[in-house]
Amino acid sequence: MSDASILSDDFIRALINVGQVDVVVGLPTYNDGQTVGHIVQAVRAGLLNCFPRARAVIINADGGSSDGTQDLVRAASISDVNIASDVRALRTLHSISTQYEGGPASGIALHTILAAADLLQARACAVVSPESTTLEPQWIERLLRPVLSEGKDLALPVYRRHKFDGLLIQNLAYPMTRAIYRCPVREPYPADFAFSGSLGSHFLAQDIWEQEQGRRGTELWLSLLALVGRFKVAQSFLGTKARLENPRLDLVSAMRGTAGTLFSSMDTFASAWTSGREPLEAPCQGCEPAGNLEPLRLNRKRLYEAFRLGASELEPVFLSILTAETHGGIRQLAAAPEDKFEYSAELWVRTVYEFAAGFHKAVIDRDHIVQALVPLFRGRAFTFLTENRETSAEEVESNVEALCQTFENQKPYLLELWDGRK
Amino acid sequence: MWQNFIAELVRTMDDILRSIARFLPRFLEMLAIVVAGLVVALVLKYLLRSLLRLARFDKLSERTGATHLLRGAALPSLTELVSRFVFWVSWFGFILLGISVLGVVGIEQHVTSFFGFLPRLFVALLILFFGLLGASFFSRAALLSGVNASLPSPRLISWAVRTMIILFVISMAFEEIGVGSRTVIVAFTLTFGALMLGLALAFGLGGKDLARKYLEKRFGEQFPEDHSKEREDELSPL
Numbered sequence: 001m002s003d004a005s006i007l008s009d010d011f012i013r014a015l016i017n018v019g020q021v022d023v024v025v026g027l028p029t030y031n032d033g034q035t036v037g038h039i040v041q042a043v044r045a046g047l048l049n050c051f052p053r054a055r056a057v058i059i060n061a062d063g064g065s066s067d068g069t070q071d072l073v074r075a076a077s078i079s080d081v082n083i084a085s086d087v088r089a090l091r092t093l094h095s096i097s098t099q100y101e102g103g104p105a106s107g108i109a110l111h112t113i114l115a116a117a118d119l120l121q122a123r124a125c126a127v128v129s130p131e132s133t134t135l136e137p138q139w140i141e142r143l144l145r146p147v148l149s150e151g152k153d154l155a156l157p158v159y160r161r162h163k164f165d166g167l168l169i170q171n172l173a174y175p176m177t178r179a180i181y182r183c184p185v186r187e188p189y190p191a192d193f194a195f196s197g198s199l200g201s202h203f204l205a206q207d208i209w210e211q212e213q214g215r216r217g218t219e220l221w222l223s224l225l226a227l228v229g230r231f232k233v234a235q236s237f238l239g240t241k242a243r244l245e246n247p248r249l250d251l252v253s254a255m256r257g258t259a260g261t262l263f264s265s266m267d268t269f270a271s272a273w274t275s276g277r278e279p280l281e282a283p284c285q286g287c288e289p290a291g292n293l294e295p296l297r298l299n300r301k302r303l304y305e306a307f308r309l310g311a312s313e314l315e316p317v318f319l320s321i322l323t324a325e326t327h328g329g330i331r332q333l334a335a336a337p338e339d340k341f342e343y344s345a346e347l348w349v350r351t352v353y354e355f356a357a358g359f360h361k362a363v364i365d366r367d368h369i370v371q372a373l374v375p376l377f378r379g380r381a382f383t384f385l386t387e388n389r390e391t392s393a394e395e396v397e398s399n400v401e402a403l404c405q406t407f408e409n410q411k412p413y414l415l416e417l418w419d420g421r422k
Numbered sequence: 423m424w425q426n427f428i429a430e431l432v433r434t435m436d437d438i439l440r441s442i443a444r445f446l447p448r449f450l451e452m453l454a455i456v457v458a459g460l461v462v463a464l465v466l467k468y469l470l471r472s473l474l475r476l477a478r479f480d481k482l483s484e485r486t487g488a489t490h491l492l493r494g495a496a497l498p499s500l501t502e503l504v505s506r507f508v509f510w511v512s513w514f515g516f517i518l519l520g521i522s523v524l525g526v527v528g529i530e531q532h533v534t535s536f537f538g539f540l541p542r543l544f545v546a547l548l549i550l551f552f553g554l555l556g557a558s559f560f561s562r563a564a565l566l567s568g569v570n571a572s573l574p575s576p577r578l579i580s581w582a583v584r585t586m587i588i589l590f591v592i593s594m595a596f597e598e599i600g601v602g603s604r605t606v607i608v609a610f611t612l613t614f615g616a617l618m619l620g621l622a623l624a625f626g627l628g629g630k631d632l633a634r635k636y637l638e639k640r641f642g643e644q645f646p647e648d649h650s651k652e653r654e655d656e657l658s659p660l
Contacts, residue, residue, distance in 0.1 A: 168659035189660060247658055252570050254659040298657060302572075310569045313576050317562065320484070365559060371566040381657065 063104025310375020459516020
């Protein structure tokens, strides 16, 4: 199903000039002038090295950059590609850029890329993030190969990351997605991913594009949509993901994108996850679980103080979301000194599930529910950092696995809350 | 003379009896209206209470924070309050209707003005309800933003937001029903002005570091960096 209504006339003209393609690589940007040059070169090299016969196009959807990001993408010509001398381009590799309306929003950029890929009847589409500064040409092959050659519909990434990187993914998005949708995808909120043309059309046919999910947390929503639709999912190990010095999203926005999207999906896909479906496999190719252990200067005291402030100031909000037992547990935690503070996995899972049920019942404004989870997450992050301060990457992985088990074991409790039995 | 007196007395008695005879049916009519009004008001009250319970009105009231306010003032639930209000308004309306049947001079004008006042009272109550809803929403939003930005005393900020909105709403409601509207508006203006001045002073003097950080963030790095603190890594959530 084509949805060209959001594409500008000039952009459609440029796409018509390109003609039908096999592969689209989408690059959503907003003031990424510092990184976009390297990303485009790596993508081009990846396409020419690994898919020399494929008709391919790089599509940049920009949210209104003022630092010349679009010019950098347009200026990157085929002669700039620094690849092995024996590689020759068999087909013209186009690189086009468009500026979408209503941005910057990753969801609108994705919508633009999806609509363009659909119009070009691409067999596969990869989306890469301008924040993936360590992106190498091989990443393109690792993302696209499962879709083009192995019949998979969705290829999600697995990275080698710092053990304290992606705390919200490790403590919420991954374990909860795994418990609720019964599919162990390590990065359900992917920065880089690929999907088949048919799945792209399925994404495009959804009615989310005018809603909140079509602006924020869209990548997570699309992953969950593929899991619920029982599409064939694969995971590909890409390589090391650099830790962002200054994350683009603050914690509240990140919480809206993850917890907000997850809770919202649980409402929409309730019949799918409450019915006890069979687990969905997501085999991982070339996965290397080892993580980066270099020391970081993370201010744990600030997390502890932020938790205590939230626990005391937001008491009336928590009273309307949490059960008396869980709220009591949080009050006890807030009274504990820093060296005795431990936000256990059990209490964290109960907290998250009660928030999900509160979101479902809309006990207060839904965005307020998601925001209220932020100080509690800071408490959990404090415990995670403390627990794993001296541990190896394997031990961190086993701790995350134990958290996943707790999420799965407590799922009946969530179902009781969901049905209003508790 | 004695006969004249007797005749006058008989005529007066006759007039009184005739007046009573004229008044009694009207009085009975009034009693009937008042009793019928009581029945109608009771039926309305029970119907409304059941409807509101079915519609889970108390949940909405809980969400808006109205329940919290009512509990603080030792008042019953909002469902009970609305039902009782409808009961008294409708019964009072019937009582006034009944009195107007008596034909007492001047009463009819009061009855008309009472029924003219009812829509304005209803609008004022609506303003109050939605105002409380807005006050609860915005004060909670301020509280959450304050907590998540680790601002000092977020509850105070939230309280200030709630108080300002409630004051504004009350002044609007009084304006609608025309009770001391000027006094309320002046009181609101004074309170709002004082609060804003207080906040401006607090932000400028008490929170000068915060103000500085905000201005730096808003208008770029205009001030020299403080190198006395060690650089910290940011939490990476995603």
